Amino acid sequence: MAEFIMAAQNGRNIPTEDKIFGISRRANEMINEKGPDAVVNATIGTLLDDDGDLMVLSSVDDTYMGLEPEEYAAYAPIGGTPAYKKAAIKAALGKYEPKGYVEAVATPGGTGSIRNTIANYSCPGDKVLTSDWHWAPYRTITSEIGRSIDTYQLFTEDGQFNIEAFSKKVHEILEIQDRLVIIINTPAHNPTGYALSNEDWQQVVDCLSYVAPENRIALLVDAAYIDFAGDEDKYREFLPILETLPANILPIIAYSMSKTFTIYGMRCGAMICLAPTREIAEEFKRVCEFSSRGTWSNSAKAGQSIIANIFADEELLKKVTQERKDIREMLLSRGKAFEEESIKAGLKIVPFDAGFFASIPCDNPDEISAKLEKKGIFLVPLAMGLRVSIASISEEKCRRIPAEIKRAMEE
Template identity: 25%
Template structure:
């Protein structure tokens, strides 16, 4: 039977990681993989997470299943982190998921159950796994303009014109903050215009928020998500704990279904629990429990927030340094957008052949669409990257 299977295309980012590992050159620089790294190139365990893990090891008494939705305390803590007081808790159904990816997949599954013919409007570009999952599920994708290749900012007029084509029963997928892969983000005036358009067209927003705290701050990065959830009839939110808690391998995420009609909560919660049962029954708990401990213990939370600020400011500093080095090396201010972008990524807007030259001639690895991971840099490698970018003619 299995001989009928067809070989699937390799994930481009995973393939790039393998190529990097096999590169024998000293001084090679990995700016492709979407994982935070400190100045020494390590992905550290955050102090508060380490302390919570030690407490858990000493006090945990069972490895029995949690409920289908996961530990309710985790949902409460994450809903408070993402939504604050923007929406009454009674209006939010939620389930724990294996990472933000699991939340995204479950969200699409919920949409398909509600409307099998739904069109999913997706930014061009977006996180490649959005497209891969939707293709695998056989759902209809409609790209909307987002990244302006000339300004390296948001093509807001194009975005609004394309989103005006969405209608009731359709989904508009947006990034809550720190857009992946571009790093270009909307301001709050633009987000309000998006909300007004959603209410006009009747389309339902789905927010993927994977980098809260990596851009302008925890509350600032959640502002758009809170505005959307409090302003439209229904919202789907997929939240990840991988980056801001540094627990990538623990696969910790939360899927939320928000309805302004609190009477819908029971149906929404039951649907989400049903989907968990069909896909993996009970969600993983270890990472979720650590997050809960950090968010509900004053001392751990304060230490976590302090370290998260260190991470955020480190990336902002690297952005400013790279923009300055590029200005010096090129004699031009055309790279100023790097300092304006937010989150782990910036998209340079370079052609594939120039990205290839960076890899072949300088052992610098970027994703093929010219996305670079700012967190993969340090003070020593920033000048090397700047010189290489100018030499290859980006």
């Protein structure tokens, strides 16, 4: 008998189990059976300590514990509380003072910003452009709202940002549609750990500056990991380059409080536009708030209050920033360890700078990942290789696994 399908599929490809959570479940089963030392669970996209426990900034935790009922139980305005929006802009842009018109709209995490950008700056049926190595939920989000993902090859043969491939795809897509949302996830790109250099950004801007003025492009910078790439000011140096774009190209930053403030479950984020005119900024606010109302209504207030309170207190902000710096140093050491040992083991990895993840290119990721699972190493097989979450394993494990991965690839 044919399978009885009740739910409307609407062109979506819906798996029976989320791949990453499925692998993580098997890893936990093995941990229960053999103990934590026998297992490397490098699947989880949250920062864990060397014992596998969630790391939460204690200063953020204290701020949460100190909230008044009004600060978490009441509805927030659709676009976010004014104090939160101000704080979110400060958090996202750091010391940079934009020349243009900035507006922020609160969203449930960075995911909400991505969803709202696609929904409001593309049309049903449109393609959304991102790189071949990308965060899989981009596809889920686009398919949910009747769009699809198209990709360009992120790297040249010698591991540089592939501006030619990017430029070719932009022009190809604009032959068939007059609007385009481009998602660039940088720095500390998920899944590779790559960061566009300022020169790469300049090339992107030069390429987009040649697009016909009747086209409309939303350039979405998915900055989910920006505060875990290294020096927070240095990794924001690309921001002024974005402001040299012509008026038909709107830079939008998808900023997530999940990682920066270790409040993943609070669902707190913001979409921030760097608009060249007041009209474009006001339109951004109006359409994105409208869209929010029609999807999640207002975003949760607790996270907004935490961030607003942190930015209202200079001493507290300093403490949070220092605490984050400490855990970032730990993450950066893990990344360096993984990179060094990969070189020693002769394991090729995708160009890596910093962040929660690193990737290994290969032709048969499912097969290799299954072999590694038997040895207690749990990674995420992607379309083009294997993703290792260095955020969720100790430095010792980061040093140990490259040789084991290399061996599994050769067996």
